[in-house]
Amino acid sequence: MKSRTAAAKVLAQVLGKGRSLGGILAPVLAQLRKDGERALAQEMCYGVLRWYPRLAALVERLLSKPLKERDADVRSLLLLGLYQVIYMRVPDHAAVTETVAAARDLGKPWAGGLVNAVLRNYLRDSAHLLEEVDQNEVAALAHPAWLLELFKNAWPHAWQAIVTANNQRPPMVLRVNARHRARDAYLRILEDAGIAACPAPHVSHGVILEQPTDVERLPGFDEGWVSVQDSAAQLAAQLLDVQPGQRVLDACAAPGGKAAHILESQAGIELTALDSDAARLKRVDGNLRRLQLQARLIEGDAAQPAAWWDGVMYDRILLDAPCSATGVIRRHPDIKILRRPDDIAALAELQGRMLQVLWPLLKPGGMFLYATCSILPQENEQQITRFLTAQTDACEKAIDASWGNPRGAGRQILPGENGMDGFYYACLQKL
Ligand SMILES: C[S@@+](CC[C@H](N)C(=O)[O-])C[C@H]1O[C@@H](n2cnc3c(N)ncnc32)[C@H](O)[C@@H]1O
Incomplete structure (x- = not known):
């Protein structure tokens, strides 16, 4: 299998079956033999999903009749063919020839002629076609209408910057494991390895790479010297301010990024990492093993503590709640396609319930950190x-910081602000 065939198969699963890109990409990429083929397939999958509304409008305009549902893979080839000629530096003739060849690889040689015709028709009249589809805001901004509406209502002055940031490639940010060495020492190791990087502002352990790279190339990755984590997510451990000997609950812990950071930052604490998803909890285990850290892992529902709580209160609780993930669209562009308008109210209801039932588990004087990677007020300050x-018996502990924006309650980072993912934090103190 080659890169375009692999990408078409992955995209057909996301677009046709509603599967998440993160869940299906890795095993398909593993079937490609060369690094370059894997990188190309990955770039095409992310790029097509990032620009999907615009590319889909072009495909619709260029096809005389829609393709059948069972030909979602052929439609994906058309999308990734257009993605190459519009957004990548692949020469036009190579993009067309290779994408036509991929139709044969998919076992659909009949589609080769169609792919060839659609791509050549686009190339003959590209400026005019783009101008035509860009008349529609959904295509031009590559976001679904309902999401644009929510962004405009919530952020009347910033929504355009949000949309622009969502369509950009995110930086690769690392978290240096403070148990091993300081950030400056790791930056010197990166420099010696020929990997350009700089310290991430606002966080103590963050490093921004000039170019994303495979984690296997990072010095000491397997030994737990470093992890991949956006700067915005690294603020959680800082805000939680855990002290030696404290009992900490991470109520929605998988895959364990914030739990690991908390453990790296403070030795001698007792951390419980809870998550309702057994497969994701295994990833917490894997991450903690790599980092040589220990926590109590529990598979359980954060909204039903009676089923798993041992009755001893916590000094700190982190609720990194399940959310719309509207702050991390640049990292997970499939959110634009998979999220539905109804999801927001359902998520807000679940978050509210979790807050309510977890609050009694916090000791008086203890601190509760509520976090989401959402930029919607319904899930954040309104909550x-x-x-x-x-x-x-709850009061807000104001976050005094130079990142993000203070809201009625809590603090909001918008996507791309300070180079970070979109995130929301509120610190709550128990009286
Ligand atoms: C935003 S992610 C957490 C990310 C994690 N804190 C980290 O830094 O790696 C939300 C997590 O909540 C979990 N989750 C969803 N519903 C849950 C529930 N009812 N109880 C516990 N965990 C839940 C999901 O499985 C998911 O792993």
Whole structure:
């Protein structure tokens, strides 16, 4: 199998079957033999999903009749053919020839002629076709209409910057394991290895790579010297301010990025990492093993503590709640396609329930950190304001910081601000 065939198969699963890119990409890439083929397939999968609304509008404009559902792979070839000629530096003739060849690899030689005709028709009249589809905001901005509406309502002055940031490639950010060495020492190791990098602002252990790279190329990755984690996510451990001897609950812990950072930052603590998804909890285990860190892992529902709580209160609780992930679209462009408008109210309801039932598990004087990678007020400040109004033994501990924006309650980072992912944090203190 070659890169375009692999990418078409992956994209057909995401677009046709609603599968998440993160869940299906790795095993397909593993079937490609060369590094270059894997990198190309990955770039095409992410790129097509990033620009899907615009590419889909072009495909619709260029096809005389829609393809059948069972030919989602052929439609994916058309999308990735257009992606190559619009957004990549692949020469036009190579993009057309290789994409036509991929139709044969998919076992659909009849589609070769169609792919050839659609791509050549586009190339003959590209400026005019792009101008035509870009009349529509959904295509031009490559976001679904309902999401644009939510962004405009929530961020009337910033929504365009949000959309632009969502369509950009994110930086690769590392977290240096403080148990092994300081950030400056690791930066010198990277320099010796010929990997250009600089310190990430606002976080103590963050390093921004000039170019993304395979983790296998990172010095000491297998030995646990370093992990991949955006700067915005690295703020959680800083804000939680865990002290020696404390009992900490990470209520939605998988894959374990923040739990590991908390453990790296403070020795001699007792951390419980809870998650309802057994497969994702295995990833916490794998990550902690690589980093040589220990925690108590529990598979359980954060909204039903009676089933797993041992009755001893926690000094710190982190609720990194399941959310719309609207702050991390640049990293997970399939969110634009897989998320549905109804999801937002359902997620807000679940987050509210989790807050309510986890609060009694916190010791008086303890701190509760609520976090989401959402930029929607329904999941963030509205949630926390409602909670603070109802909960008489809770007060907000204002976050005094130079990153993000203060909101009615908590602090919001918008995507791309300070180079970070979109994230929301609120610190709640128990009286
Ligand atoms: C935003 S992710 C957490 C990321 C994690 N804190 C990290 O830094 O790596 C949200 C997690 O919540 C988990 N989750 C969803 N519903 C849950 C529930 N009812 N109880 C516990 N965990 C849940 C999901 O499986 C997912 O792993």
